[in-house]
Amino acid sequence: MQDYPFLGWIPEVPQYLQELLRRDGRQGATEICLRCQIEQRGVRGQALYRCRDCDEPDLLCGTCILDNHQSRPLCRIEMWNGQFFERYSLRQLGLVVQLGHGSHDSCYTPQMAPTDFVVIDTNGLHFVNVLYCACTKSGDAGPYRSQLLRHGWYPATNAEPKTCVTFRCLEMFHTMTLQGKVTTYDFYNGLEKLGNNTSIKDNLNFPHTDRYKSFMRCIREWRYLKMLKRAGRGHDRERGVIETHPGELAIVCPACPRPGVNLPDDWKDAPLEWRFLYIVFLAVDACFRLKRRLVSSTKKDPDLVDGKAYFTEHEPFRKYLLTVTDQKEMSTCSGLAALDHANTKYSKGYSETGKGLVCCTRHEFVQPNGVVSLQKGERRYANMDYAFASALRHVSADLPKVVSYDIVCQWWKNLAARLKTLPSHIRINIVLHMYRFVIPKLHIHGHQTACRLTYALSYLVGAGRTDGEGIERAWANMGPVATSTVEMGPGGSHDTLEDHWAGWNWGKLIGLGDLLLRRLLAALEQRSVHKAALKEFSRGQESYVKAWAKRIIDWERDNSQPNPYELPENGLTEAKVRLQLAEEDEEAAKKDGDTNHASDVSPAAFISEGLDLEDVGIAKAEAQFAKLTDAQQMSLMTRRAKLRRGITRLRRAQNIHTPTAIQAAEAWALQVKDSDDRLAELVPLFLPSSLSPAQCASIPSSTCDTEARLRHAQCQSALDGVRSFLFIKTGLISYRKSHVRHQGATTRSRSLLERNEVKIQYHAAKYNMARRALIALLGVESVTWPLLRKKDLRLPEDSENLARRSQRKIRGKKRKNIDDETTPQQENDSEDAEVDERPLDARLSHLKRCREAMGDGYRQISWIWNSAGASGAMTDNELCEVLRVEWSKAYSRTKRWCEEVLLLKEEMRRTLVSFEHKADWWDMQVQGPLTDDEQLSEGASAYAKKQAHLYRSLAAECRRLWGAYASGSLPDPEDPDEVDVDVGLGLLVDEEPEIEEDLNQWVRSDDLCIDVNMEG
Structure with missing residues (x-):
């Protein structure tokens, strides 16, 4: 029964239903209030009232239930009318909320709030009688909005508010929308239905007016305030909120390299073979689902965040776009999504046709100031260039970078010329020999052969097992948000997306412990598997292996050398x-000397x-x-x-x-x-x-x-x-x-x-x-x-895609088999049986599933992809070339897994250091009182200490998870598992007398360098 709980519940349904019906009655309660009898009051009231939100089991009289809810004025109560319980309110019983004073203090000159004052809470909308403090203590209580805020109610307007939202309601919505993508409209309507799930509006003691716009305004302001608070802007003694720097509110990736934060002081002096540990991996992409219709304007609906987090600053970006002419560079390579939209005309009625984004490829953190809006497709390059350069403001220029983009083969061609036209505040000195441009592993299958060889992550030294597709997961997370932001104004749309990207980054941050550990365990296993496989493969090719390895190393040092992963062209076109x-x-x-032919x-x-x-x-x-x-x-x-x-x-x-x-x-x-x-x-x-x-x-x-x-x-x-x-x-x-x-x-x-x-x-x-x-x-x-x-008209699949596809099939089979009814006796019989007596078709089906689980070892690739083409059996030279390419790919896979292990260990070290650095930063915010207001200083100090404790707790949890894996040091050259694959295989080749002084001997070409003066 434990595995099938519904089987035990179904027979008990009548009893469950009866208990639900019982609660609609008084459940045996007495007609006289028991609380009055206990407190020995002279007049004992009639027990008619109960609270739907408290756990009080007895019915109470009006006086007792009012006394019981002096500190809980937003509870929903019901009154027994002699036949059934009907809605009632605490305001009808005379409850008044006094602001600006404690629970046992009274105000001599209270000021009454509007009679239609509504408070929105997690259990619905409520009319509340509110009194503001206007007596001699009002100086301590503050203005009306401060009195509401200190009571935990957020006012919808600054002057004479008529609507408030409780902090707990704002926090609940904030959590629900980030986790479940619940829209403001759906959440508000749900709150309304908690109070009245019918269209009947016969009771004037309950709110029937639409407070949706007020609620939405509170939500936007709350999101912005929470971003400011979590970024420590309320603790800044020198700069105010208005002086917040671009991107300062963004949550940055703790695992990516940041000099001065999580890198050693001498990181530039690291051995050449280990410098790949300090590569910054960035992904660029556009999403055409995050459209926004041509509604409202920035004057009516301004951005509250406006460049302080993930979007670029609005006004500089708008002015830049006015200077950009049409860009109609079409691809000569593939038909991917970005190309279909490059010169699209389907933008009528839309102010924004999508969003462009830059994120860190390996951990999927959206970069500060790395998001832009897209307009008509003709200017898409300008938008993406702007996002790319804007995000690079927050990345050290000394760090090497790997940039992935699904159309990078066309995007980077004229990147140098386009970057020279950028505004001064994002114009940077970018030298292309410090950059490598790649195509994500899934999207690269839609490109031509030349692109699959030139821009492949699988062949890039130092890339590890980076797939470049992380940005797609970020887009997938934002997909449900598109249905609501498409109808918003510019400010509402951007602020909503800013908040969701902040939630996305925070979720990634707290999940790094599990993510990096899971990846490391897989990488350690695969490193051993691929090393053993490569050694076994190499044993049969001893006379060729060193030459093949040298060819790979030569190509890695100088990409103008023949590509070791490319088969020679077979046959004439x-x-x-x-x-x-x-x-x-x-x-x-010419030989005949006669041009007068019969034809x-x-x-x-x-x-x-x-x-x-x-x-x-x-x-x-x-x-x-x-x-x-x-x-x-x-x-x-x-x-x-x-x-x-x-x-x-x-x-x-x-x-x-x-x-x-x-x-x-x-x-x-x-x-x-x-x-x-x-x-x-x-x-x-x-x-x-x-x-x-x-x-x-x-x-x-x-x-x-x-x-x-x-x-x-x-x-x-x-x-x-x-x-x-x-x-x-x-x-x-x-x-x-x-x-x-x-x-x-x-x-x-x-x-x-x-x-x-x-x-x-x-x-x-x-x-x-x-x-x-x-x-x-x-x-x-x-x-x-x-x-x-x-x-035969099908594409080949790489081993990763095959493995994923096989795992999906296996999971699907398991889900399908859940419905199969198998008795314990049958299970025991099958375990003890030594002879498979199933029908032949069942055994063949089982064999097929096993082969699918094994991956591409049993898969027959279409002959159209064979190296010999279709021209027939391979010659010895052709066979040797096929073996060379396959060995080169196996060699590359092994090196990438070795690099992945080292990258993950370095990312673990950087994550711990980043958490400690952030905790120390919060400690610094506690030094000295923030203001002369003791209460404010105490609150600010408490919050800073809580944040410092949070980051140290995250670091402690990561240490607990990772154990010895988080060593925090460079690879040990004496460790046979840490050394390069060349050493492990005995494939060291003679080094050149002089080694280029740039990372991994990446190609340095003067004509590819961009020399743009740094301004601003």
Whole structure:
């Protein structure tokens, strides 16, 4: 029963229901108030009242329940009317709240608050009679708003407030909205329904007026005040709140390197091989779901935070955008989300089309001043550049940086020129040899091969196992907020997002202990696994391993060297073969010295023209089944006429080079009726590959050889096209999952996918047609290109994605099996059984699940990704190249896991030091009285001490969790597990006499440096 609690509860439902009904009655209470009898009052009242929020078991009279709630004026009470309990209020019984005095002190000249004074609490909305202090003690009590605040009620306005919200209600909403993304509207309406869950408004003793705007205003002010308080702005004796620095209210990452905070004084003197421990990992990305409609203005709805936390300062950013012209640099690489929106026109009615953000990649903290609003797509680069430079204000210029962005291959190209146009307050000296630009590991699958090699985190020295996708998790957390901020004004939207990012960063901060430990335990295990696997792999390649390792190290020092992870290009493309044939024609013409040929078209040009016409025919064949508009129909007819003219020219050339093709064409025409109505794309071209052996006998063998060469190249080019559009398909699907919402965007996304799918099918059809032609020319035995089936049109998956996918499948199976009914006896029988007597299909299903759990060891990758291409069995050199690349990848994986262990240990050390540094900072805020107000000074001192205790408690908890892992020192060179993988494998290669003096020998190129004067 313990595992299935509902089974034990269902039979008891009647009793539970009866107890609920019992509470709607008086439950045997006496008609005379027992409290009056206990206190021996002369007049004993009638017991008619009970409190819904207190735990008082007895019914009380009006006098007793009033005495009982002098300090609890917001409780909900009910009165027995002789038939049932109905709502009643303490105000109806005469309760008055006196402010400015203690519970046993009275005011001689109280001032009455408005009669419609409403207090919003966690249990609903309440009319309350309030008296302000206006007597001689009012100087100590303060103005009316201070009297309310000291009572724990937050006023909605400064002068003569009529609405207040209790501190506990504000705190409850704040926690609920950060944790569950509850909107202000839903929370307020929920409070209203606690008091009246019907539309009946027959009792004037309960609030029926809408106080939603007042509540929303209190919430915004409360959020801002809490950010100021937690940042210590109330303790600053020199600068006021107005002088808060940009980004000063943000919660910063304690695990990222910060000189002067968590790095040793001599960190710049660390050995070259350990400097990767001080890399700052940053991620840049845009989210197009966080839109905001064109409502209100900054004058009516200003930002309260305005650049003091995560967003950039509003006014400088607005002025900068006015100076930016359209930027229409489109990608030549992939079809990811940012590219789809780069020049979008779907921004009508929106003041902001999204948000751009910078966060630390490894720990996912939103960076101070690292968020900007996006407007029309044409200016998206300007916005992202501004966010990037603004966030870098808070990062030491001496630290090396790795920057990930899903379109970094296009974003960084002209970054130097664009950064020179930034305002002076964020213009910085940025030298690109201290930066490495990468693409996140998931998004990189949507890029072309060159990008996957150049911008891969997996091959970057010092990157560890950083995946670059952490920023996507930050966006996912903000997704539910988008539905409410889209209708807000500029200030309300930004302040709401600021608060949620503060909550996100705080959640990350208190979770670092568990996160870093979990990652370290996994990294230690994987480091051992991959080291052993690499050693085993290397044993079979002893004669090559040192040369392969040297090639990797050379490339890591100088990226202009050959990429060790890239396979040499296999086969010639169609364009290259055509160029070779043209050059051969030209050489033959020079050698013969005779340009007066019977035809102006050479055999190579004749075959090439035939293939071009065939290519057009493939593209047009789909159109005959499509529903076309009149304009599209006219365009199709024009192109068909052009194709017919091309076929006519081909026939003239065939009359010279392949006369038998003319005979075949005439015979085909006689068999087809209504020849004038034939579709041009369905007319056979009768190239040599489509003729019978007897018909080819009279054709020169060089003509057939020319077509065979072109067909081989055509297969290679078609496969390249299939691969490219498969990558684009992955990017489009990723975009749709992350960004597409609503019908219009979904339709556009589906149209993009459909157009991309047409291109995939076009290249696949082109490949299969070329393959059939080769079989006709050379015979089946001589053609090694495999048949391209629909199931082959898929992308390869890396081991991480496969592992995650397998784990999801396993969890899904487990959830599905929860419903299976298995008796204890059956479980014991299955444990003791030695022979599997399940049916064959059940055993096969179990075997499949086991193979899925093992990952890519059992997965068959589509042959289109094989290194040898489709051209057939690999030669010894090709096999060696495949082994080299696979060994290089295994080597890189092992190094990244070794780096990950060291990075995590360093992050643990930095986290502890950061917590202690923050605790010391709070201790400094206690020194001396804050003001002459003793009560204020005591409160400020108490809060500072509490915060210092909090951070020391966080540090103590991390030490308890991590134990010996938090050593706090550089790696031990004598520890075999800490040394570099090269040493562990005995792969040390001869070092160059001089080693470059920059981190990890990153490429230093003077033409890539940005030299911008520092101003402001």
